[in-house]
Every structure is written in structure tokens, then in C-alpha cells.
Amino acid sequence: MTNQVINREEFGDVAVLHITTTSVDAISAAAIEAACTDMRPITVLDFADVAFINSAGISALLKFVVSARKSGYKLFAMNVSPHHQKIFKMVEMSRFMPTIEERDLAAYR
Amino acid sequence: MERVLVNIPSNPVFERVVRASADEVGQAIGLAPDRIEDLKLAVSEAVNNAIEHGNHSQATKLVEVVFLLDHEKLEVRIRDEGEGAERVDFGRRVVEEHNIETGMHRGFGMYLINALVDDCEVSSSQQGTVMTLRLYREGYHR
Numbered sequence: 001m002t003n004q005v006i007n008r009e010e011f012g013d014v015a016v017l018h019i020t021t022t023s024v025d026a027i028s029a030a031a032i033e034a035a036c037t038d039m040r041p042i043t044v045l046d047f048a049d050v051a052f053i054n055s056a057g058i059s060a061l062l063k064f065v066v067s068a069r070k071s072g073y074k075l076f077a078m079n080v081s082p083h084h085q086k087i088f089k090m091v092e093m094s095r096f097m098p099t100i101e102e103r104d105l106a107a108y109r
Numbered sequence: 110m111e112r113v114l115v116n117i118p119s120n121p122v123f124e125r126v127v128r129a130s131a132d133e134v135g136q137a138i139g140l141a142p143d144r145i146e147d148l149k150l151a152v153s154e155a156v157n158n159a160i161e162h163g164n165h166s167q168a169t170k171l172v173e174v175v176f177l178l179d180h181e182k183l184e185v186r187i188r189d190e191g192e193g194a195e196r197v198d199f200g201r202r203v204v205e206e207h208n209i210e211t212g213m214h215r216g217f218g219m220y221l222i223n224a225l226v227d228d229c230e231v232s233s234s235q236q237g238t239v240m241t242l243r244l245y246r247e248g249y250h251r
Contacts, residue, residue, distance in 0.1 A: 026124070062209065091217050
């Protein structure tokens with residue numbers, strides 16, 4: 001556990017950051033983006049518990065994109081709802097944080 | 110016509126109150142679940158904009174949100190107590206290489222509002238800015 005809104009799981013080169021807040025918004029943004037300082041070569045953001053994301057939340061998620069690019073790491077999103085997939089596609093976030101299936105992580109465990 | 114009024118101080122915590130209200134109103138008028146999600150996000154963006162850019166996050170200034178429901182549509186009016194906006198840009202804004210590199214990670218809100226509701230408009234004066242969002246019920250003009 002790195003902070004109140006991220007539950008961290010690590011195996012090998014992989015870090016899965018389970019976002020435990022239901023709202024990725026202006027209130028939770030600072031706590032979420034704080035976790036971007038400790039990424040792994042493959043970092044996965046898990047949105048299973050996330051019910052809402054707005055542009056302030058997207059800005060926080062972009063900090064992970066920046067951090068991953070600086071480090072040459074890969075960043076993925078997992079368990080993204082259809083609505084949030086639509087929003088990510090609209091702002092072209094999905095280009096920088098493609099989705100990954102949970103079963104695809106099995107090879108790294 | 111039915112009217113629901115929510116007033117909040119300019120603190121982003123209370124944007125969640127408006128968002129919850131939008132959820133309830135959307136359900137009450139029978140919007141489809143994906144349309145309710147669109148409504149919540151558009152209202153959230155408009156309220157955050159009013160808090161941050163209209164009222165400059167001064168907690169003593171209020172954001173007034175009025176939900177107006179009639180047989181054909183839901184209209185949401187979001188009013189701030191700021192000094193007015195010179196112009197509002199609803200242009201398409203996406204994540205691009207250059208704004209990642211420059212750290213310019215904001216500005217998606219107005220584009221999302223415009224894309225998610227059936228129509229929207231802004232009126233602004235020295236007494237504040239009002240953003241009006243409309244979502245039409247199934248079968249009515251969009």
C-alpha cells in the first residue's frame with residue numbers, strides 16, 4: 001500500500017496499481033499521481049473499482065504516461081469500463097495507455 | 110416543468126454532491142445508463158470549471174446548478190459568481206506528444222462537455238458565467 005487510493009501489487013518486472021477510490025477526480029488526483037514516482041518496467045493501472053473519471057483525473061493519469069516514457073517503461077490500463085474506454089478514446093489517452101487483460105499478466109507471475 | 114436546485118461552495122469536494130444529484134435526476138427521467146454517465150461527466154466538468162475558472166476557488170462564492178426537466182429534455186444550468194469569461198473554447202483537445210512533453214495536461218473538459226451532451230451554450234457577463242447543457246429524451250430532437 002503506497003497511499004490511501006492505490007493498492008500496490010508487484011511480481012517480477014510488473015507493478016499492478018489497483019486504484020481503490022471510486023472517483024478519479026480533482027479530490028483524489030494528488031494521491032493517485034503520487035504513485036507515479038515508483039513504477040516498474042511494466043506498470044498496470046487497475047480500474048476495477050473506478051466508477052468515475054473526469055478531466056482532472058485524466059490529468060493525474062497522464063503523470064504516469066510521462067513517468068513511463070521518461071523511464072522507458074510500458075504502461076497499461078486494466079479493467080476499464082466501456083464508458084471510460086470511450087472517454088480514453090475521445091481524448092486519445094488509449095494511445096499512450098493501452099488496455100491489457102488480466103490473463104495477459106499471468107505469464108509474468 | 111420540474112426544477113431541482115443545488116448550490117455549492119467553490120470547493121471541488123462538493124462537485125461530488127452535484128454529480129450525485131445528476132445521477133439521481135438522470136435516473137428519475139429514465140436516461141439510459143451510458144447517457145447518465147455522459148451527463149455526470151459533463152456536469153462534473155462544467156462545475157469544476159465554474160469553481161476553478163469562474164469563482165477562482167473562493168469558497169465564499171457559490172456555484173448554482175439548476176436541473177430543469179420537461180417532457181422532451183433535461184436542461185442543466187451551471188452558474189458561477191465570477192467576472193465573466195472572454196471566450197470559451199469547445200474545440201477538440203486530445204493527448205498529444207507535445208502536451209505530454211510540456212506537462213500541459215489540462216483543457217479536456219470543455220471538449221468533453223461539448224461531445225457528451227446534445228447541445229450546450231455559454232453566456233457570460235460581469236455578473237458571472239452560465240453554462241447550459243441539454244440532453245434530450247429518447248425520440249426527441251437532438
